[in-house]
Amino acid sequence: VETCAPEPKEPPVKTPSQPTVFIPVDRLPEIQEARLKLPVLAEEQVIMEAVRENPCVVLCGQTGSGKTTQMPQFLYEAGYASGGGIIGITEPRRVAAVSMSHRVAMEMNLPPQVVSYQIRYEGNVTSDTKIKFMTDGVLLKEIQKDFLLQHYSVVIIDEAHERSVYTDILIGLLSRIVPLRNKKGLPMKLIIMSATLRVEDFTENTKLFPSPPPVIKVDARQFPVSVHFNKRTPLDDYTGEIFHKTCKIHRMLPPGGILVFLTGQAEVHTGDEDRLAEMGDYEYNGSDLELDDDGEDNDEKADPSIPLYVLPLYSLLAPEQQAMVFRPPPPGTRLCVVATNVAETSLTIPGVKYVVDCGRVKKRHYDRVTGVSSFLVSWTSQASANQRAGRAGRTEPGHCYRLYSSAVFGDFSEFSEAEITRRPVEDLLLQMKDLNIDKVVNFPFPTAPSAEALMAAEQLLVSLGALKEPPRTARVQDMKRAKICCPITPLGRAMASFPVAPRYAKMLALGKQQDCLPYVIAVVAAMTVREIFEDLERPAASEEESSKLAENKARLMQMRRVWAGQGPSLQLGDLMVLMGAVGACEYAGCTPNFCEQNGLRYKAMLEIRRLRGQLTNAVNAVCSEVGVFVDSKMAPPTENQTPLLDDTVFIHPSSALFKKPPEFVVYQEVMETTKMYMRVVSAVESEWIPQLLPQYCHFGPPLETPTPWLCPSTGTIKCLSTSTFYRVAWQLPAVER
Ligand code: ADP
Ligand code: MG
Numbered sequence: 001v002e003t004c005a006p007e008p009k010e011p012p013v014k015t016p017s018q019p020t021v022f023i024p025v026d027r028l029p030e031i032q033e034a035r036l037k038l039p040v041l042a043e044e045q046v047i048m049e050a051v052r053e054n055p056c057v058v059l060c061g062q063t064g065s066g067k068t069t070q071m072p073q074f075l076y077e078a079g080y081a082s083g084g085g086i087i088g089i090t091e092p093r094r095v096a097a098v099s100m101s102h103r104v105a106m107e108m109n110l111p112p113q114v115v116s117y118q119i120r121y122e123g124n125v126t127s128d129t130k131i132k133f134m135t136d137g138v139l140l141k142e143i144q145k146d147f148l149l150q151h152y153s154v155v156i157i158d159e160a161h162e163r164s165v166y167t168d169i170l171i172g173l174l175s176r177i178v179p180l181r182n183k184k185g186l187p188m189k190l191i192i193m194s195a196t197l198r199v200e201d202f203t204e205n206t207k208l209f210p211s212p213p214p215v216i217k218v219d220a221r222q223f224p225v226s227v228h229f230n231k232r233t234p235l236d237d238y239t240g241e242i243f244h245k246t247c248k249i250h251r252m253l254p255p256g257g258i259l260v261f262l263t264g265q266a267e268v269h270t271g272d273e274d275r276l277a278e279m280g281d282y283e284y285n286g287s288d289l290e291l292d293d294d295g296e297d298n299d300e301k302a303d304p305s306i307p308l309y310v311l312p313l314y315s316l317l318a319p320e321q322q323a324m325v326f327r328p329p330p331p332g333t334r335l336c337v338v339a340t341n342v343a344e345t346s347l348t349i350p351g352v353k354y355v356v357d358c359g360r361v362k363k364r365h366y367d368r369v370t371g372v373s374s375f376l377v378s379w380t381s382q383a384s385a386n387q388r389a390g391r392a393g394r395t396e397p398g399h400c401y402r403l404y405s406s407a408v409f410g411d412f413s414e415f416s417e418a419e420i421t422r423r424p425v426e427d428l429l430l431q432m433k434d435l436n437i438d439k440v441v442n443f444p445f446p447t448a449p450s451a452e453a454l455m456a457a458e459q460l461l462v463s464l465g466a467l468k469e470p471p472r473t474a475r476v477q478d479m480k481r482a483k484i485c486c487p488i489t490p491l492g493r494a495m496a497s498f499p500v501a502p503r504y505a506k507m508l509a510l511g512k513q514q515d516c517l518p519y520v521i522a523v524v525a526a527m528t529v530r531e532i533f534e535d536l537e538r539p540a541a542s543e544e545e546s547s548k549l550a551e552n553k554a555r556l557m558q559m560r561r562v563w564a565g566q567g568p569s570l571q572l573g574d575l576m577v578l579m580g581a582v583g584a585c586e587y588a589g590c591t592p593n594f595c596e597q598n599g600l601r602y603k604a605m606l607e608i609r610r611l612r613g614q615l616t617n618a619v620n621a622v623c624s625e626v627g628v629f630v631d632s633k634m635a636p637p638t639e640n641q642t643p644l645l646d647d648t649v650f651i652h653p654s655s656a657l658f659k660k661p662p663e664f665v666v667y668q669e670v671m672e673t674t675k676m677y678m679r680v681v682s683a684v685e686s687e688w689i690p691q692l693l694p695q696y697c698h699f700g701p702p703l704e705t706p707t708p709w710l711c712p713s714t715g716t717i718k719c720l721s722t723s724t725f726y727r728v729a730w731q732l733p734a735v736e737r
Contacts, residue, residue, distance in 0.1 A: 019079030038066030062220030085153025256353025466492030559599030573682035
């Protein structure tokens with residue numbers, strides 16, 4: 001261990017009263033024995049001394065060194081939960097918050113009423129809670145209620161290396177809250193924990209911490225892991241390749257758990273889990289798989305006749321199912337966990353000897369043109385690939401099989417970027433405004449988003465009615481320098497509490513107000529899931545397939561025409577098509593058969609169904625507390641007519657409105673292919689515009705140059721904004737809860 005604090009510029013703030021009691025914990029002997037082997041245990045004294053001496057401490061230690069399970073126990077034993085305040089610990093993932101609270105309760109021999117967890121809609125916190133695991137989003141919401149977090153004596157920010165947006169914001173907020181608390185004589189500690197040593201963004205950022213916090217490093221015991229690269233890198237069916245590789249490991253290599261990394265829940269299920277579970281029937285005949293077991297002393301031999309015990313692991317999995325990965329597999333089986341990134345650093349699965357890594361990660365991608373974000377699968381970083389590999393060497397030497405070549409690995413970025421720099425900031429800006437942080441430019445971000453990104457977000461939120469208009473006297477330059485810091489509106493507060501992007505949150509608010517929530521939810525869910533129709537443009541593998549595809553395409557085109565229908569959709573557009581499809585599919589019981597016959601993607605429809613339930617619960621939970629959202633008085637006209645998009649855009653040929661374009665439309669997104677095409681286009685009536693979007697209207701004599709969206713001089717339509725949704729009239733079955 002080394003404590004490597006740069007010389008502080010001023011002496012650290014001493015908290016007014018330090019706990020001096022020791023609270024005994026009655027652990028089972030086997031637990032105590034296992035704890036003593038953890039690297040952090042050896043450093044307990046050094047860590048706790050640093051905590052006593054400093055308001056903020058950074059703790060770095062490899063995954064599995066005991067940070068998450070032991071740090072709350074150290075603090076508890078040192079009396080930090082006995083002076084009225086409790087110990088809070090945040091996780092970027094729900095899985096970790098839930099399972100770590102169970103684990104720590106078990107280790108401490110305390111009931112869940114004392115060691116508890118809270119995730120967005122679920123938790124077991126009581127008035128007796130002393131240690132509280134929660135997601136970072138939950139703590140952020142608590143700060144909205146009590147800025148000083150007076151319940152807490154210590155806040156631990158776990159997995160800070162992941163640089164999730166909420167974690168970053170929490171660190172920024174806590175860097176202010178902790179000194180405030182200490183000044184008020186209500187001592188508080190902040191502990192930042194990271195699985196990597198790259199913590200300069202926290203320690204060398206003087207805006208964040210004027211005197212740098214000490215960094216304590218814990219050396220983890222790690223067995224060697226041999227890394228095996230593929231010679232070639234499968235690009236298409238990598239889940240298939242993963243399956244083959246896993247089968248081969250099971251057939252050829254000695255006992256030891258297998259941990260497979262895929263990118264998302266959908267892949268975890270459709271990729272391997274089912275197929276692997278049917279291993280008994282599986283015959284592999286390929287010879288191109290590279291599975292070298294060099295370095296293996298093959299005293300132990302694989303026994304392919306034993307069954308593979310396959311478990312999925314991802315964030316949204318039910319807690320009881322998640323907990324299964326920590327239990328020993330049934331005797332005579334080999335454990336195989338098919339996981340998303342959650343197994344990378346948050347959870348340590350016992351007994352893993354082999355890691356199979358697809359090398360990819362699902363990340364939110366933000367399109368600056370359209371402002372629409374989506375989840376895309378891309379290569380992960382070298383740091384994260386190495387974390388994954390490390391999972392194989394926890395209890396004995398292990399092997400990591402990478403489904404990509406070493407050349408491809410060489411091209412990975414070294415570290416994962418802070419999430420805040422690669423995603424839109426309007427939702428985060430709205431959250432911060434909801435905390436009454438109006439001057440977001442002055443906020444001590446560990447890594448700040450660009451001023452342009454903040455300004456664009458501010459403007460969008462103003463136009464959605466979530467923020468108050470800037471004073472009319474405000475000059476454009478002031479906006480540009482982001483000096484105008486618009487405060488939040490009541491509508492904005494309601495929007496801030498919906499678990500979707502602000503554009504969709506506005507739709508939900510209006511849908512609730514206009515009494516058509518189920519329809520709006522159906523549409524928002526369909527837009528979030530994106531392409532609900534079968535893909536028409538899939539490239540053909542062979543000539544034979546090509547003619548089959550052409551035939552299929554004709555059929556699918558016909559299906560789309562059917563969905564577009566004769567009536568409302570042709571006039572109103574694609575949102576009605578989406579709603580019709582969701583409604584009909586739901587009515588038919590959402591069966592694979594119905595989807596196949598009607599050109600719908602079954603997986604997408606299932607996802608929509610799940611999302612609808614989730615959104616309905618979320619909006620109802622919020623709306624019971626909130627009254628009317630939208631001020632029915634019309635705002636005064638303004639001269640601000642900022643077109644959001646300067647280019648001419650076109651209606652996509654796949655749209656129901658392509659043949660008979662209406663005068664005004666709204667769209668979900670613009671995609672640039674051969675032209676700038678609007679996708680998911682719906683007609684709006686001109687009277688709706690001044691009422692819903694007065695800031696885009698000019699009231700008075702006609703302008704000399706027509707406003708861009710008013711003039712279809714090029715034969716095309718200019719648009720207002722995205723996804724402003726008003727009233728719809730089709731019947732949908734009620735959403736299942
Ligand atoms: P870190 O946070 O440093 O990654 P943890 O505190 O999560 O480390 O884990 C420390 C050790 O505790 C791990 O090596 C693991 O073996 C064990 N452990 C953690 N959670 C569980 C669990 N639910 N079941 C069994 N062992 C666990
Ligand atoms: Mg941890």
